[in-house]
Amino acid sequence: MDHDEESSNGTLPASQELEKALEAVLAAAGTIPSSIRPRAPKGSYPGGLIQLPSDKPCVLVPDVHARPDFVESLLLSVFPGIEGTLDAALGKGLATLVFLGDIPHAEGELAARRWNRAYERIVREHDAHAILCPEMDEEMGLSLAALLEVIDLQCRYPSSVFCLKGNHDNMTNAADHGDLPFYKYADEGRMGALWLEMRYGEKIARLMRRYELSLPVVACSKNFCASHAEPAFPLDKERVISFREHSEVVQALIWTANDEAKPGSVAKSLEALLDSMEKAQHSVWFSGHRPVRDNFAIRANGQLVQIHNPDLWHIVFLSGNAKQADFYAVQRSGGEAAHVCSLILDPERRRK
Known part of the structure; x- marks a missing residue:
């Protein structure tokens, strides 16, 4: 198969474009100063922790799920x-x-319809090549478009734009380094991996996996931390930085369901990563992963703030040395974002 020819169909990126982007973002990760992304002692690779400057505004974006x-x-x-x-x-x-x-990987009714129709094609035709169908091209085209936008930002602003690893950032459906195969509507993990290799070839699949494994797992500032999912157990800074040697840490930060974490995990993780019990008591941990109905959900004794509502274009804006989190609705085509609500970061102040 000529992968460049096959993927240049007007909706999917050409193989050369995708390969170039993946190679560029892997190179860009190595340029981030160790003051922002400390390197792991063993192997001296960019670690799993991002230390955000507390004097700059920070925007937190919940799960994108193929929304370029x-x-x-x-x-x-x-x-x-x-x-x-x-x-x-x-x-x-x-x-x-x-x-x-x-x-x-998109969410919602349209996404479910695409996945199920593609799955039915494979079953009906008894041929793996049936995965190269319009439904999968549309679904994966949206995924790759969103991914290339994020990668472009990481390449242009490597010390200002960061993407933490989520459980869906596993386009080869791997079962190692903290990742687990997954499905939701049909058999998305396996179907997506098959589509990627058949549409683009093994080289792109290997580069994609290298990129996904390069993603950090926690970002910290003065009074908050963030990860894809709620910490499943108490974390320590050394294992977070050396995340490639600790697959259990990765899994604990990308797969945790509601009510699955050990009691006190958020508070103890904040204390370890902020280097202070006093700071931890007045700080919060942001996560996505589990959907919420409104703008956010509060868990873990007020210290976990879940912000993933798949029906909304909401982000969290934290000004420099922020005392509160401001939720904004992003308007289509940009312009002035609409303020939705605010949340005092300090759980102690919220209780008064």
Whole structure:
């Protein structure tokens, strides 16, 4: 199969474009200063922890799930206290942007319909090549479009834009390094992996896996931490930084379901990563992964703030040295973001 010819169909990126982007983002990860992304002692690779500057505004983006238009509109958005668009602010080093993972694989009724129709094709035709169908091309085309947007930002602003690893950031459906095969509507993990290899070939699949394994797992600032999922057990800074040697840490930060974490995991993890019990008591941990009905959900004695509502284009805006989290709705095609609500970060103050 000529992968360049097969994938240049107007909706999917050409193999050369995808390969170039993946190689570029892997190289960009190595340019992040160790003051921002400490290197693991063993192997000296970029570690799993991002230390965000507390004096700059930070935007937290919950699960993207194949919504490239959400990412595009976010970059063109304007927020209070930042001159110009978010993209311009990132270019000037005046803000940071953190994606909480799960960039590929759409959610919702349309996505379910695409996956199920593609699955039915495979079963009906008894041929693996049936995976190269319009439904899968549409679904995976959206995933790759969103991924390439995030990768472009990581390459342009490697010290200001970070993408944490989620459980869906596993397009080869691997079962190692903390990842687990998955399904939701049909058999998405296996189907997506088969489509990727048949459409683009083994080299792209290997590069994709290298990229996914390079993603950090926690971002920390002065009074908050963030990861894709709630910490399943108490974490320590050394194992987070050396995440490639600790698959259990990765799994604990990308797969935890509600009520699955050990009691006290958030509080103890905050204490370890913020280097202070006092700071931890007045701080919160943001996560995506598990859907919420409204703007956010509070768990773990007020210290876990879940922010993933798949029906909304909401982000969390934290100004420099923030005392509160401001939730904004991103408008289609950008412009002034609409303030939705605010949340006091300090759980102790919220209880009074």
